[in-house]
Amino acid sequence: MELDPVILSRFQFAFVVTFHIIFPAFTIGLAAWLATIEGMRLFTGNPVYRRIFDFWLKVFAVSFGMGVVTGIVMAFQFGTNWGVLAERTGSIQGPLLGYEAFTAFMLEATFFGVMLLGRNRVSPGFYFFACCMVSIGTMFSSFWILANNSWMQVPLGHEIVDGKIIPSDWQAIVLGPVMMVRWPHMLFAAFLTTAMCVSATGAWYLLRNVHRAEGRVTLHWGLALAAILIPVQMFFGRLAGLYVYKHQPAKFAAIEARWHEEQPATEVWLAWPDEAEKKNLFAIETPGVGSLIATGSWTAPVQGLSDFPEDDWPPVAIPFFGFRIMVGMGLIMLGISWLGNALRWRGTLETSRWFLWPTFLAFPTGFIAVISGWYTAEVGRQPWVVYGLLRTADAVTPSLAGGEVLVSLLTYTLFYTFFVSFGIWYIYKLLRQGPATPTVAVSNITPSRPLAYGDGIPVSTGSEGKD
Amino acid sequence: MEASSLALFWARVIALSILVYVLLDGFDLGVGILFGTTRDEMKRGQMMSAISPFWDGNETWLVVIGASLFAAFPPVYAVFLGAFYLPVLLMLIGLIFRGIAFEFRNHSRQLSWLWDHGFFYGSVLVAFVQGAAVGAMMRGIPTENGQYTGGAFTWLHPFPILTGIGLVLGYALLGAGWLVLKSDGAVRDWARERVRPLVIGVLVVLGLAFVITMTVDAGAIAQNNLDQRSWGIAFPAVGLLALVGVHFFARKDADSLPYGLTAVFFIAAFLTLGVMMWPYMIPYGLTVADAAAPEASLRFFSYAGFVALPIITIYTIGVYWVFRGKIGQPQS
Numbered sequence: 001m002e003l004d005p006v007i008l009s010r011f012q013f014a015f016v017v018t019f020h021i022i023f024p025a026f027t028i029g030l031a032a033w034l035a036t037i038e039g040m041r042l043f044t045g046n047p048v049y050r051r052i053f054d055f056w057l058k059v060f061a062v063s064f065g066m067g068v069v070t071g072i073v074m075a076f077q078f079g080t081n082w083g084v085l086a087e088r089t090g091s092i093q094g095p096l097l098g099y100e101a102f103t104a105f106m107l108e109a110t111f112f113g114v115m116l117l118g119r120n121r122v123s124p125g126f127y128f129f130a131c132c133m134v135s136i137g138t139m140f141s142s143f144w145i146l147a148n149n150s151w152m153q154v155p156l157g158h159e160i161v162d163g164k165i166i167p168s169d170w171q172a173i174v175l176g177p178v179m180m181v182r183w184p185h186m187l188f189a190a191f192l193t194t195a196m197c198v199s200a201t202g203a204w205y206l207l208r209n210v211h212r213a214e215g216r217v218t219l220h221w222g223l224a225l226a227a228i229l230i231p232v233q234m235f236f237g238r239l240a241g242l243y244v245y246k247h248q249p250a251k252f253a254a255i256e257a258r259w260h261e262e263q264p265a266t267e268v269w270l271a272w273p274d275e276a277e278k279k280n281l282f283a284i285e286t287p288g289v290g291s292l293i294a295t296g297s298w299t300a301p302v303q304g305l306s307d308f309p310e311d312d313w314p315p316v317a318i319p320f321f322g323f324r325i326m327v328g329m330g331l332i333m334l335g336i337s338w339l340g341n342a343l344r345w346r347g348t349l350e351t352s353r354w355f356l357w358p359t360f361l362a363f364p365t366g367f368i369a370v371i372s373g374w375y376t377a378e379v380g381r382q383p384w385v386v387y388g389l390l391r392t393a394d395a396v397t398p399s400l401a402g403g404e405v406l407v408s409l410l411t412y413t414l415f416y417t418f419f420v421s422f423g424i425w426y427i428y429k430l431l432r433q434g435p436a437t438p439t440v441a442v443s444n445i446t447p448s449r450p451l452a453y454g455d456g457i458p459v460s461t462g463s464e465g466k467d
Numbered sequence: 468m469e470a471s472s473l474a475l476f477w478a479r480v481i482a483l484s485i486l487v488y489v490l491l492d493g494f495d496l497g498v499g500i501l502f503g504t505t506r507d508e509m510k511r512g513q514m515m516s517a518i519s520p521f522w523d524g525n526e527t528w529l530v531v532i533g534a535s536l537f538a539a540f541p542p543v544y545a546v547f548l549g550a551f552y553l554p555v556l557l558m559l560i561g562l563i564f565r566g567i568a569f570e571f572r573n574h575s576r577q578l579s580w581l582w583d584h585g586f587f588y589g590s591v592l593v594a595f596v597q598g599a600a601v602g603a604m605m606r607g608i609p610t611e612n613g614q615y616t617g618g619a620f621t622w623l624h625p626f627p628i629l630t631g632i633g634l635v636l637g638y639a640l641l642g643a644g645w646l647v648l649k650s651d652g653a654v655r656d657w658a659r660e661r662v663r664p665l666v667i668g669v670l671v672v673l674g675l676a677f678v679i680t681m682t683v684d685a686g687a688i689a690q691n692n693l694d695q696r697s698w699g700i701a702f703p704a705v706g707l708l709a710l711v712g713v714h715f716f717a718r719k720d721a722d723s724l725p726y727g728l729t730a731v732f733f734i735a736a737f738l739t740l741g742v743m744m745w746p747y748m749i750p751y752g753l754t755v756a757d758a759a760a761p762e763a764s765l766r767f768f769s770y771a772g773f774v775a776l777p778i779i780t781i782y783t784i785g786v787y788w789v790f791r792g793k794i795g796q797p798q799s
Binding site for chain 1: 524526527531534535537545547548549550567570571574618760767768775779782789790
């Protein structure tokens with residue numbers, strides 16, 4: 001059997017990026033959450049914030065470590081498997097990813113050491129500064145990744161000279177209109193992911209009647225944050241949909257499972273898209289709404305897949321279902337966060353077990369939304385790796401044999417499944433165990449000083465190991 | 468074709484980043500290698516403590532190198548990673564098992580042996596692959612039109628295997644020097660005892676490599692430029708002197724000298740390779756000028772070198788200062 005390096009490389013990229021994105025989606029929000037909590041502790045001196053901080057720091061350490069190691073793999077994927085892409089578009093993608101390394105990775109990796117092990121070696125103010133640097137690093141990282149990916153989705157600001165892609169307008173590449181919609185969309189997605197996890201953890205403690213003080217604080221913060229963010233996120237999601245309609249009409253048609261041009265266009269809420277027969281089975285649909293969503297008019301015509309050469313069609317099922325799963329998760333987050341804040345306002349949040357259960361069970365909603373949203377965006381861009389410029393089939397490393405990719409794909413599958421399972425298991429154990437009670441040492445490395453908050457005494461700097 | 472001044476600037480930045488990476492991640496990889504040679508849990512904990520605050524930042528230099536190559540010399544990035552597809556895979560798996568060990572070994576008593584093995588073998592694997600890549604680069608990598616034209620195992624020869632073993636020993640020497648510098652008591656003495664055998668090991672590998680290139684694998688470094696640049700002989704000479712110095716000072720009560728002089732050895736070895744290969748980035752097919760990205764890309768990216776790099780330098784030094792002194796206390 002002939003092994004196709006393109007298909008196998010695509011599977012491999014999808015696999016390693018899916019495992020990777022779980023961790024940054026969580027840690028971007030968690031880093032900001034930790035910086036906020038540490039700031040609150042500095043500001044109020046309330047010891048409950050220190051216990052919450054120390055607890056989430058341990059969770060952060062495990063997730064961040066896994067984000068780092070799976071991220072290093074990503075840094076090499078373009079070169080190992082997508083050599084033509086790297087060589088052809090390196091003039092644009094290279095500097096964007098280069099800036100990520102220079103502005104984000106070094107920042108977060110270096111201050112991560114201080115955050116994890118330096119509590120007793122620096123002043124409280126500097127420690128807070130280190131937390132902020134880690135958080136800013138994670139956000140810078142998402143900025144450059146989204147700038148890069150937005151350029152792959154809607155390439156602009158370049159010209160083609162002698163067949164080479166030459167950047168001509170960096171402002172359009174880095175701060176283009178598509179980027180300014182998609183970056184906030186990703187950032188809020190990460191914040192929401194963390195907010196739902198934090199809320200779920202708080203709900204879990206209240207359900208089990210343990211760590212009530214910490215559980216209440218985390219639940220309140222998480223639900224309040226989610227309630228504020230989710231409408232903003234939906235607004236940016238709507239803007240992201242409009243850029244797809246404008247710049248990637250074939251992807252838009254695939255997301256909507258619209259096979260032919262329609263006027264007025266029908267909105268297919270749910271169906272089974274039959275890609276062989278080019279039609280939808282078991283469709284639940286409403287006439288006119290499709291036009292409204294795409295154009296704002298009930299009667300405007302909307303293009304379908306048959307308006308484009310079949311060579312340029314993306315797969316239909318993955319963008320169609322991916323988009324609907326993402327929106328569904330968003331609606332669950334909306335329902336839980338708004339209902340939760342209503343209950344809190346009435347003062348019955350902590351006692352409403354019927355509400356705490358779904359809040360606890362909603363912990364993966366953010367992850368599912370992030371992954372299904374990315375699948376929608378990336379699979380919907382096919383058959384292009386850089387939309388309209390370079391086809392995925394032409395982008396693979398020419399020297400690569402199918403057998404090599406099979407070996408690497410199996411290796412990644414085996415090892416990732418193994419260590420990510422353990423990582424998630426350890427995070428689960430940490431979450432189940434919960435924050436340390438005030439009288440017990442918190443960290444296994446730095447002794448906690450739960451009664452010494454805000455005392456303003458400069459913390460000793462590493463004298464314990466001096467000669 | 469002449470390389471533009473921006474292309475030369477980026478070639479220098481990348482060369483410097485590789486050197487910084489080797490000197491920094493070299494010591495924590497080396498500590499990982501030494502970690503596997505003792506079963507004493509107290510020593511192991513202390514060894515981890517001596518590198519925990521630094522390893523992540525050190526390793527990130529590798530990403531900086533990869534990203535800078537992608538940005539400034541895309542064909543080099545594409546050819547290098549294509550040529551070393553399977554070795555790079557092994558290195559990445561090694562880096563994963565190293566990286567997770569720092570957290571995972573504290574979270575499981577029953578399985579800590581597994582993460583400890585992963586930490587040791589991961590470190591050895593990463594060091595070996597990097598050393599083998601250097602050897603394979605010295606032998607030359609076949610390219611055409613900015614893409615790699617060899618096969619999956621073109622790199623595999625006795626000479627790269629020898630250089631791989633050499634770098635495992637060399638990093639272990641850096642690691643031993645670091646433990647002497649940053650830890651105290653039994654671990655410092657233990658590390659100090661390992662310095663001399665490791666120096667001898669590195670010297671043996673260097674001698675064997677010399678013999679191989681003179682005899683069975685005469686093509687290995689035939690195309691290098693050292694013959695035309697006889698002044699370059701100064702670098703291997705300094706390197707050898709530094710190694711002899713490490714050997715000499717190993718038993719003296721000067722905790723910074725083993726690491727410092729090993730670093731001098733690595734710098735000299737790096738400069739020797741530079742003299743042999745310059746101006747080739749992929750020997751002997753792609754030069755700095757051939758591989759440079761368009762000026763518009765280099766110009767935009769140059770702020771990373773002019774602005775971001777000095778800031779990185781400042782806060783990296785700052786964090787090393789925060790964790791100054793002897794820090795290798797055992798983790799409980």
